[in-house]
Amino acid sequence: MNKTTSVAIIIVCSAVAAFSFYKYILSPGTPGQADISSKDNTWVKCKSCQAESQMKLQDFYDALKENTDPSVVIVTPGLKCKECGKNTVYQAIKCPNCGTVFIKGSVPRDLEDRCPKCKYSETEESRKSPKTAG
Ligand SMILES: [Zn+2]
Numbered sequence: 001m002n003k004t005t006s007v008a009i010i011i012v013c014s015a016v017a018a019f020s021f022y023k024y025i026l027s028p029g030t031p032g033q034a035d036i037s038s039k040d041n042t043w044v045k046c047k048s049c050q051a052e053s054q055m056k057l058q059d060f061y062d063a064l065k066e067n068t069d070p071s072v073v074i075v076t077p078g079l080k081c082k083e084c085g086k087n088t089v090y091q092a093i094k095c096p097n098c099g100t101v102f103i104k105g106s107v108p109r110d111l112e113d114r115c116p117k118c119k120y121s122e123t124e125e126s127r128k129s130p131k132t133a134g
């Protein structure tokens with residue numbers, strides 16, 4: 001098989017893969033895909049311009065994967081911000097107590113879901129009040 005043929009095959013394969021992928025995304029009511037619950041969504045926040053938004057958790061991880069170059073050690077890879085264009089968008093948490101959206105781990109050396117505003121942490125609360133009675 002000559003080189004041109006191999007390249008052509010790769011292009012065709014990629015095109016088919018991309019097509020199936022978009023078809024899957026665009027097809028309404030995919031079986032097994034129920035309504036997006038809040039658990040499947042995550043908050044994201046830009047460190048540079050403070051833009052907050054919600055996105056599908058799966059999309060977040062996919063974008064993170066695309067953004068991460070395995071040959072380079074990136075400690076905290078950020079996603080590209082739609083507002084300011086900088087790669088400083090990180091996963092965030094909406095405080096169930098005061099509603100502030102903050103980047104995970106905003107409080108250093110503390111629980112990553114600690115709210116920098118009201119100091120509420122869901123993790124801490126769940127530890128404080130064990131569900132088992134008695
Ligand atoms: Zn931004």
Ligand SMILES: [Zn+2]
Nearest residue numbers: 095098115118
């Ligand atoms: Zn709070």
